[in-house]
Structure formats: structure tokens, C-alpha cells
Amino acid sequence: MENRKRYNSLDNYFKNTFGEKIYKVSLDGGFTCPNRDGTLSTKGCIFCSERGSGDFAGSRGKSINDQIEEQLKLIERKFPTGKVIAYFQNFTNTYGDVEYLRKIYYEALSHPRVMGLAIATRPDCLQDEIIDLLDEINKKHFLWVELGLQTINEEVAKIINRQYPLSTYIEATEKLNSKNIKFVTHIIIGLPHEKEDDPLNTAIFSEKCGTWGVKIHLLHIIKNTRLEEFYNNNEIKIQKKEEYVKKTVKILENLSYNIVIHRLTGDGNKETLISPLWSLNKRDVLNSIEKELKNQNIYQGDGHKSWE
Numbered sequence: 001m002e003n004r005k006r007y008n009s010l011d012n013y014f015k016n017t018f019g020e021k022i023y024k025v026s027l028d029g030g031f032t033c034p035n036r037d038g039t040l041s042t043k044g045c046i047f048c049s050e051r052g053s054g055d056f057a058g059s060r061g062k063s064i065n066d067q068i069e070e071q072l073k074l075i076e077r078k079f080p081t082g083k084v085i086a087y088f089q090n091f092t093n094t095y096g097d098v099e100y101l102r103k104i105y106y107e108a109l110s111h112p113r114v115m116g117l118a119i120a121t122r123p124d125c126l127q128d129e130i131i132d133l134l135d136e137i138n139k140k141h142f143l144w145v146e147l148g149l150q151t152i153n154e155e156v157a158k159i160i161n162r163q164y165p166l167s168t169y170i171e172a173t174e175k176l177n178s179k180n181i182k183f184v185t186h187i188i189i190g191l192p193h194e195k196e197d198d199p200l201n202t203a204i205f206s207e208k209c210g211t212w213g214v215k216i217h218l219l220h221i222i223k224n225t226r227l228e229e230f231y232n233n234n235e236i237k238i239q240k241k242e243e244y245v246k247k248t249v250k251i252l253e254n255l256s257y258n259i260v261i262h263r264l265t266g267d268g269n270k271e272t273l274i275s276p277l278w279s280l281n282k283r284d285v286l287n288s289i290e291k292e293l294k295n296q297n298i299y300q301g302d303g304h305k306s307w308e
């Protein structure tokens with residue numbers, strides 16, 4: 001127990017599973033999103049940035065191989081030789097012709113330093129032929145899929161213009177589970193009109209649906225998003241760091257230790273972030289969460305039994 005980490009971070013998972021540190025390189029596969037191109041809506045989720053919530057990804061327009069090289073250069077000093085996960089991050093990375101998806105996924109996998117894929121998408125963009133492709137890849141390579149759920153509160157989902165009901169998330173998780181494809185669920189803390197326990201209930205729900213991991217984000221108000229209008233009209237309560245830490249710790253306490261924690265705060269871009277500015281000091285946010293876990297002597301999963 002002494003050396004056990006307070007929570008099961010992705011880093012922890014990689015070291016325990018592969019015996020080494022593994023980085024992710026973020027790629028832009030040139031996609032758009034049905035919530036932006038007019039198929040479902042032209043407005044997108046209210047928090048979505050101009051780059052489709054992938055502000056640090058490789059350069060759109062460059063080949064996948066060139067983007068991997070470009071991203072590897074950025075981490076060259078701290079990570080000159082190890083393996084990486086190719087992370088298709090921007091917009092909806094299964095929203096395209098299946099042959100195009102096959103081409104870019106396998107292009108990434110053919111890079112000698114890429115040991116697996118992470119694919120971020122919407123649960124309504126996992127048609128059967130795409131699931132078949134993911135199944136094929138999953139049988140030969142390390143793979144996870146990321147689903148932008150954000151909340152199980154249907155009213156809040158409408159306010160943020162998510163454009164799919166909770167039942168669509170459930171169906172997607174059933175398809176992924178049936179093929180043993182790991183998935184990660186994105187959860188945002190601080191959405192407009194959310195109830196105090198919504199983030200916790202969303203996390204618990206995702207575990208019940210079989211999520212392998214969670215990404216916990218703090219709601220960022222970014223320039224040129226629809227959320228900026230909410231902010232300018234004083235329609236949104238800006239979270240204090242203490243509140244965010246408290247809610248995050250509660251989630252960790254209640255999720256089983258098997259759930260891999262991919263993220264505990266957002267990656268703010270200082271050029272575009274309007275609020276909350278305290279989130280730019282990511283190290284401080286993570287330290288505050290660790291400190292709170294220590295103060296309360298909480299390990300991930302300590303409260304897990306309470307909802308079984």
C-alpha cells in the first residue's frame with residue numbers, strides 16, 4: 001500500500017502494462033464533425049474551439065507521417081527514443097469514409113515509433129463498418145477510442161448542443177464492449193446549469209457502461225466559441241479551483257481503481273483561454289488534487305463499493 005499511487009494515472013498504467021513511459025503524439029486527420037458541418041448542426045458544442053478541441057495537435061494538411069515527425073521533434077529532448085501512441089484528436093476522427101480511415105490509421109501504425117492508436121470521436125459516428133475496422137486494428141495493435149460524453153444530464157447536453165441523447169452513448173459502449181475495444185469517456189466539470197453531482201454521476205455511469213478510462217476536463221472558456229457569449233452575458237458561473245479539486249477528488253474516490261485516469265484537468269492554451277486563468281498552472285492544479293487526496297487519505301476506489 002505504501003508505494004501505491006493515489007490514483008491510477010495513464011502513466012501508471014503504461015509503466016505497469018508495458019514497463020516503460022509512453023507518450024502520445026496528437027494528430028489532425030483532416031476531419032470535420034457532424035455537429036459543425038450542418039449534418040446535425042452548424043454551431044458545434046458550445047465549448048469547441050476553432051481547431052475542434054485539439055489545439056496542440058499536428059498541422060492539418062501535412063501527411064500523418066510528417067505530423068508524427070513534427071510532434072516527435074517537439075518532445076525530442078525529454079523523449080528521444082521511446083514508443084508513442086498516435087492520437088487522432090481534432091474534431092470527429094471516425095467521421096469519414098471507412099477506406100480513408102483505414103488509410104490514415106494504418107499510416108500512423110506503420111511509423112516505427114508508434115505502438116498504438118487513440119481515436120477521439122462521437123458515439124453517433126461508430127457505424128458497423130467502422131466498428132469492424134476498429135475491431136480488426138484492436139486484434140493486432142494497442143487501441144482505445146475516446147467518447148465525448150461530457151455529461152449524463154440530458155438538459156445540460158441540450159444547452160451545450162451536444163446533439164445526441166444519452167441512449168446513443170449507451171449503444172456505442174455496447175458495440176465497443178462486444179468487440180473488447182477499450183474506450184475512454186470525457187467528462188466536463190463546470191458546464192452551464194449542471195447540478196452539483198452531475199460530474200460524479202456521469203463518471204459512475206460511464207464505469208457502469210464499461211469505460212476503461214476517463215478524461216476529466218475543467219470547462220474552459222475559449223475565445224471565439226459560443227461559450228464566450230455565455231461568459232460575456234454572465235450566464236455562466238466560473239469555477240474556483242477549490243470547487244474543481246473537490247469534485248475531482250470525489251470522482252476519484254468513487255471510481256474503481258481499475259479505471260485509468262487519462263486526465264485530471266484541461267490543457268489551456270494561454271493565447272485563447274479567457275477563463276478560468278488559474279487552470280493555466282496545470283502543475284498547481286494537479287498538486288492541489290494530490291494534496292487533497294492526501295489530506296483526506298483517499299485512494300481511487302475507496303468509495304467504490306457504496307454504489308455497487
Ligand code: SF4
Nearest residue numbers: 033035044045048091
Ligand atoms: S463533437 Fe467534438 S468536434 Fe464536434 S463540435 Fe463537439 S467538441 Fe467539437
